[in-house]
Amino acid sequence: MLTKYLKTGLCTLLLGLSSGAESVAQKIISNALTVTSSTTAPPGTSVRIGQPAGDAGGATSIRFKKNKKLKTEKPDERDRTPRQMGYYERDRDLGQTFTVGEEGFYLRRITLKVNKAVLPGALGAPVSIQLFEVTGTPVIHDNGTTSGRVVDWTDDPRADDYLTGETYRSLAVFSGGRIPAGLQPQEYLHFQLLAPHSPYLEAHKQYAFLVLFDEARPDQGLSLANNYWGKYPGGHAIRREGKGTFPPKPNDQNDSSFPASFSRRVAISPGSLGFPDVDTWRDFVFFLE
Numbered sequence: 001m002l003t004k005y006l007k008t009g010l011c012t013l014l015l016g017l018s019s020g021a022e023s024v025a026q027k028i029i030s031n032a033l034t035v036t037s038s039t040t041a042p043p044g045t046s047v048r049i050g051q052p053a054g055d056a057g058g059a060t061s062i063r064f065k066k067n068k069k070l071k072t073e074k075p076d077e078r079d080r081t082p083r084q085m086g087y088y089e090r091d092r093d094l095g096q097t098f099t100v101g102e103e104g105f106y107l108r109r110i111t112l113k114v115n116k117a118v119l120p121g122a123l124g125a126p127v128s129i130q131l132f133e134v135t136g137t138p139v140i141h142d143n144g145t146t147s148g149r150v151v152d153w154t155d156d157p158r159a160d161d162y163l164t165g166e167t168y169r170s171l172a173v174f175s176g177g178r179i180p181a182g183l184q185p186q187e188y189l190h191f192q193l194l195a196p197h198s199p200y201l202e203a204h205k206q207y208a209f210l211v212l213f214d215e216a217r218p219d220q221g222l223s224l225a226n227n228y229w230g231k232y233p234g235g236h237a238i239r240r241e242g243k244g245t246f247p248p249k250p251n252d253q254n255d256s257s258f259p260a261s262f263s264r265r266v267a268i269s270p271g272s273l274g275f276p277d278v279d280t281w282r283d284f285v286f287f288l289e
């Protein structure tokens with residue numbers, strides 16, 4: 001069972017592990033997804049794996065925007081990040097790793113909770129769910145940070161840590177869904193993986209999902225509820241950003257944008273490092289049925 005990195009000393013055991021981009025052809029299934037929204041979480045009786053905890057300030061968004069602009073922020077002498085040079089908002093997919101318990105099951109529905117931001121371009125937008133098998137053990141790379149502004153909301157030196165040691169193998173991309181046109185902040189989004197495509201998840205194995213906007217649109221973004229210092233023991237949040245360059249180049253507009261080819265984009269391995277944030281410690285509010 002994956003634990004939530006109770007010790008960070010394991011970084012000395014790092015043996016050059018990394019999660020490189022997939023090179024195999026991607027399995028993309030059209031008409032395999034429908035999306036609905038509601039004001040209620042799934043009933044506990046049908047939830048196989050769930051993480052209901054969110055925090056009010058824990059905002060992070062999926063987005064895929066046309067016409068990104070360079071942003072600059074007020075210089076802060078403690079700032080250790082590139083934001084003083086200016087940065088482009090990064091195209092971003094978000095998701096979560098998780099561990100199946102004693103019994104395998106067919107994954108038929110993934111539920112996420114929307115946070116405060118529903119941008120106009122997200123309404124009615126085509127979306128997909130990508131599913132991965134995850135192997136390996138997460139190892140924390142702490143960057144040796146001791147002080148300074150790590151992200152814009154904390155000086156905590158853990159806030160720039162990222163994970164190595166895990167490998168993501170794409171199982172399938174489930175396409176054909178659309179964000180409901182009437183979606184409101186704080187609602188739940190239900191992603192139904194349609195039969196006969198519902199994947200069987202084996203007992204004790206680790207998997208991950210990502211939710212993604214299929215195509216670039218103006219002002220397309222959606223924030224998802226999460227718990228930043230998460231306590232879910234079986235996994236952690238993940239993201240895919242821009243070209244997947246490691247480490248990211250925030251003031252490079254090309255690096256901040258997804259590849260034009262959808263199949264090339266979904267071949268980029270997700271991970272926990274991004275800009276201006278990491279998903280190393282985060283858990284999304286999520287329910288799997």
Ligand SMILES: [Ca+2]
Binds near residue numbers: 141161
């Ligand atoms: Ca650190």
